[in-house]
Amino acid sequence: MAPTRYLRSSASRDVNPDLDIERKTPSFDVEKLTTILDGGAENTRVRRAVEAVIHSDPVFSREDKYFLSQNESYEAAVKKAVHLKKMMHQMKWSWAGSECKYCNRALGGEVAFTLHNIFMESILALSTDEQTAKWIPLAENYRILGSYAQTELGHGTYIRGFETTATFNISTQEFVLNTPKISAMKWWPGDLGRSATHTVVFAQLYIKGKCYGVHPFIVQIRSLHDHSPAPGVTVGDIGPKMDFNHIDNGYLLLQDVRVPRENMLSRFCEVLADGTYVKRGSEKINYFNMIIIRVKMLSNEVVPTLMKACTIAIRYSVVRRQSELMPGDQEAKILDYQTQQQKLLPVLAIAYAFHFMNEYMNELFSKGYREIKQKNFDSLPELHAFSSGLKAIVTEHSTAGVETCRKACGGHGYSLLSGLPSLYTRLAASCTYEGENTVLLLQTARFLVKCLGAARSGQPVPPSVAYLSAVNSERCLVRDKRDLLQPDVYVEAYRHVAIRVLSSAAAKLQALVQSGAEQHEAWHQCTVQLVHAAKAHCHYHVVKSFAEAVEKLGQEAGIQRIMKHLCGLFALHGIFSNTGDFLHDGYISGDQVDMMTASYLDLLAIVRKDAVPLVDAFDFTDETLNSALGSYDGHVYRRLYQWARKSPSNTKQANQVYENYLKPLFQNGLSKL
């Protein structure tokens, strides 16, 4: 990539006319939409200022990203992380502030030591004041580098199954940590393999032969002097992955590793000198912090990744021309094909839907946080259920959406230089980390079944499930395809399906119990249905929160209009892809399905016109996109050729293979064969 100057206005750039023309007549104010997405003009200003600083610094260049080996990626990430710390120190940006968030956005997350922050957060959440006073300054000044070692080779989401042990030795006042078998090795934690000097290890606590469950311990794993592994510690990198090869996800094997009693993080439980186990306070607040990580992940990583993929695929689809729509005309832009619109525009609608969903969830969490600070934990089960289910469907749909974008770019989407494969491989991990999606959906389902029972017996239920108390409507009453674009019509349809699917799962569950099955067995028999119910519940909420967000955009008529179209597109695409759920009990008729399909296809053509302005509004810099196909100026082919020529495979020494293998083959070919 030529070190493009950091420029935003299209007037000052040489833009491919096919892309330029798409920007001539947007139906709304693009800049205004950007500020809405950023949560205010001030945020947009700060973000752009941070991006300008980052992009003007050559150390942060991502130009050669696609050409690096695993070792080189790791080293580059460490180098950037070190440089970033220095810069943040100079600029007086805090690691919890919005600048830090924007740095991460500008860098595409390709920096090391991301777990160092989690290390600090977990100390703040789990330690006593004395422990915080000891460890946080060390970590803040990078005297030590931290990681967070929870997952084991044999256990992930199911925390109770962890096998690492920490046995209290009264005579030495130490915990002795052990990895009793191979499956108990810590496996996957980021920064653990090569970088970290310390880590928080989760282990089963044993005192006088009794197990007290999983607890956190700070363990030093490498020497602060020469970085060699501490005695009894075997640590290393777990090897190449689908992505995140800049991160040294690690393994950790502990053999009689001793840590002082003070190294158990003791805000909620403490082991006294005599071995007495003391529990204090409520761990619920800690629980809340875990959920917050999930919510932040959705708005800071998952949804922006989907937005980037949309930006690349949609810009490319107005530059790429293929085949004819009108005989004798120039070849058509591929975005003018209905099938291409049907691949990309629903994904664009999903990106916006999830953006507004996240905003709604963030509000819900701020409210919950205020209550929890006042020791009111009532909203916790709801927040937990809500965030679990949404994490699952947002990551699932976003991951699938990014891959749809990649495939919609045909062959060129397969080149790493398009940027799309990396977006996919980064996002694909999110379906399993921070809770495996199916497990999370079943947690949501458990909450829903409970609330349905409460609602039916007339007890009060939390707001997100209040709809379960209402009587379910029987029929969709629309007679004209235009009526299907009314938010109350489709929101109601989703609500109907959510109630029906949940009710039938609950009925099945009850029938099994009544016919003599044990509760856990009945639950097991119904899990496929329960997952379906949890998804329907979440889908309903996404549609509803999008429709409500659109309602609130009344001040901005142009933006409101296009957002309403996108909301309709999101909702109708969901119905179109899953008509059976809506037809099942005759809620909608076959004729209505045909109307709905017609309406849906009409919307594709409408949103098509604003497709490029809608992705421009995401306002990603070229450096952040790092894509030969998706740059703002649309000079796709030129850039693809320039970047390819820089590939290491085109250097002179790459011709060694010819000398070693091909030449002998050519020369001796016939005689040998």
Added chain:
Amino acid sequence: MNPDLRREREAAAFQSELLTHVLDGGAERTSRRREIEALVLNDPEFQHEDLNFLSRSQRYEVAIRKSALMVMKLREYGIADPDEIYWFKSICLGTCVGPLNLHFSMFTHTIENQGTVDQREKWLPLACGLQIIGTYAQTEMGHGTHLRGLETTATYDPATQEFILNSPTVTSIKWWPGGLGKTSNHAIVLAQLYTQGQCKGLHAFIVPIRQLGTHEPLPGITVGDIGPKFGYDEMDNGYLKMDNFRIPRENMLMKYAKVEPDGTYVKPLSDKLTYGTMVFIRSIIVGDSARSLSRACTIAIRYSAVRHQSELKPGEPEPQILDYQTQQYKLFPLLATAYAFHFVGAYMKETYLRITGDISEGDLSQLPELHALTAGLKAFTSWIANAGIEECRMACGGHGYSRCSGLPDIYVTFTPSCTYEGENTVMMLQTARFLVKCYAQVSSGQLVSGMVSYLNDLSGQRIQPQQVAARPTTVHINDPASLVEAYKVRASRLVEAAAKNLQGELNRRESKEDAWNRTSVDLVRASEAHCHYVVVKLFTAKLSEISDAAVRAIMTNLCLLYALHGISKHTGDFLQAGILTDAQVTQVYQHVKDLLAVIRPNAVALVDSFDFHDSHLGSVLGRYDGNIYENMFEWAKKSPLNKTEVHESFHKHLKPMQAKL
């Protein structure tokens, strides 16, 4: 062997070996395949380091070494039968992609099929003796599936009796051909032929691109590797730019079209003949879909039988994750799909061989249907296998994300088949074009034959065609034959709906292309429904050919699972058309879950039957012996980051930082 896997294998209700014979087409073929595989597996020369730890350039080197070795050994052993060559190659390359693949397939085949006798005599011995290595350069940076849009030109110069090849724009640069970047010294280049001032369309030319002896690009040729990709690390997919590059007239492949020395152009007799190669390659992709999905299922199901997690019953030991209904629901329909696609692949191959016989006798009548069928099935199977491989990977949780699982590699290697040899949506629309044509034929009173003959049922109801949808059918959800009927009615309904919508658009618009475009979402759905019907039909037809009762019983259940799961995913189509009632749909959901429980004890044996050797699976999670965790640890120790106990980044970056702050 891991005790869980041993137990699973002992508990199966059928002999997995017998099912392997069904897949191979007989016990003799199974043993012959294993003999051939053993030649490679026992040969130390074929051993190499795990590709996951190598750089791209090292992987390329391994692949070249292996490809060259493979050619020598094939000759040494005198293996000549196409199937046997295929077995040998598959096990040789394992998870590797061969940079010489296009030389042996497209380069030589094209010369064989499109060269004159003289041309074949000149070029084939050179190609077979590997004195030259060639590739097939069709795709350009700006054009793929839409061949007419290709921009490379070959202009005939009668004065020197040469063609002058040019890449007139950036978009016309040849882009993607495998083996082009670094390996080949010749290429068959597809270019627009200009002679006597007129464009005569696309033709094939043999173009030398690198100097024999030095391997340097020839003057006027710019050639190189297109850079890193999602997968295919070992392949030097390349670019090629030509500037007034001259080749003799004889280098145009002239079996069909010709350019005389004075520049006179002689037209080919039929342009359908070149369909043959496309049909062949697309039918191979159907088989690849089956194999790739089978590999992914093997890994995911074995791992799920070894992995224990959480609890089903309070207080009891952690169960195998394969015991969870949700895990079964993810994996078993894919397992059934893998089997379905195997049988479809076998059918395509047979049909191709049968019809090529007709073609060589000049009978082209079956070609349109075969062409339409392969296009659609290529798209249908590759899309589903593509998504299925990823589902298998995600079903393995975090460990599926590690390269040691082998799953990322299967996915990135397979996924381009959704684009290459015809972009899938375009393929679906080609099938739709054929279906709409057949529908029109039926509407005008003519009968159609083959897989589309169900459209004939519409002819009796031309006056009130919507009755097709409302026609009462009694579907028996336990009977595969009845389910085939249900799929058939669904397909005919969707073909009819698409054809009518198209007619409606045609009545409203001037341009046929515009009307087609506005109906294309419907048309793709119709094609998908047609292909889905064909797959269910072929799977069902296979059941009666299985002689062993126990094998037939489990395959019948898999077939039912495939058909019913498909219905449960598309209930809207079946409900809207009145093929199934609400109550039946509820029964379908329940029956799918009942079948999961039936498959469960046989799951490991069912993947064992695919008979993939560990080295072919390339997966620590999918090992036959199930000893996963200890081998993951062994594998990880070899990671490039672990070469030294303290990584050099510590000295270069970390230590200075800690000193400064």
